[in-house]
Amino acid sequence: MSKKYAIFTFFILVLLAISLSAQEVNVTGDWELTITTPRGERTQNIHFEQEGEKLTVTMMGPRGGEITGEGTVRGNKIEWTITRSGRRGEMTIAYTGEIKGDTMSGEVQMGNRGPFKWTAKRK
Numbered sequence: 001m002s003k004k005y006a007i008f009t010f011f012i013l014v015l016l017a018i019s020l021s022a023q024e025v026n027v028t029g030d031w032e033l034t035i036t037t038p039r040g041e042r043t044q045n046i047h048f049e050q051e052g053e054k055l056t057v058t059m060m061g062p063r064g065g066e067i068t069g070e071g072t073v074r075g076n077k078i079e080w081t082i083t084r085s086g087r088r089g090e091m092t093i094a095y096t097g098e099i100k101g102d103t104m105s106g107e108v109q110m111g112n113r114g115p116f117k118w119t120a121k122r123k
Contacts, residue, residue: 025076025099026050030123033059035108037116046120055080071095078104 027048034043049056055071057080071080079096095118097106102122107115 024052025073027055027073027078027099027104027122031104031120032123033118033120035116035118045123057082073099076100078106 028050029048031046031048032043033046034041044060047058049058050073053072053074055073055078057069057071059067059069059082061067061084067082067084069080069082071078076099077097078099079094081092081094083090083092085091091111093111094109095106096108097104097118097120104120106118108118109115
């Protein structure tokens with residue numbers, strides 16, 4: 001009987017550990033994003049709306065106006081893309097990174113430029 005109890009307890013502990021490690025990360029809200037480029041740091045506001053793994057992103061463009069994009073959050077990994085129109089046409093900007101509480105960091109690929117480092121902190 002005690003061997004069955006030990007096995008049962010072990011499986012309960014394993015399930016508890018799995019459920020704790022799978023707790024959902026939610027980035028919904030306003031963040032301050034800083035990108036480090038050869039021309040220096042650029043900081044801007046960004047807003048995320050998250051439903052499950054689906055992510056909707058709203059940012060201000062360099063000349064004003066909202067730019068929206070979509071992405072995903074899986075565990076502590078985040079990625080999103082936006083498409084920006086400029087003098088040279090459209091450019092897709094792809095962000096990938098890792099979430100750590102109220103901060104994030106990763107790399108951004110801006111068209112054929114980059115990758116550049118980025119960080120973000122929750123406001």
